[in-house]
Amino acid sequence: MPERRSDERFATVLEGRIAGANGQAPIECFVRDLSRSGVRLVIDGSADIPVEFELQIPDAGAAAMTRLVWTDGTHYGAQFTG
Template identity: 35%
Template structure:
């Protein structure tokens, strides 16, 4: 019998993630400090509940911020994972 973890890995989703993410490459901005600070990034994966971001440089990212996509869509976010230039976020 195949475990849930193996099935999720084969399907490309983390066993803790309730929604699978779609691969994408969209330019975006991390906006914080009352709209005074902006960091450019790319959205690599996107789901209804969160995203994986790719940064150009190793910079500290605040725990909460607004993610603004190139098309003007905005999401309130919480940083849940950070490894090198990749940041995992959950939409609030």
């Protein structure tokens, strides 16, 4: 199957956080793939992930606004929006 992504992906093993909205606690996640345009996250257990959220990667001192694009219930693909 041909590659549909426009940006090269890099495999990572970073701890991340999906910032909680409206006072909700952040959701812990792992950043497994990272590119200029998006990210693949892995979350242990079930979680109610918002369509738009701030992804924080504390060890890298990074944060970015993202939009959820797909999920299979454990893996979540998101596109950077800002």
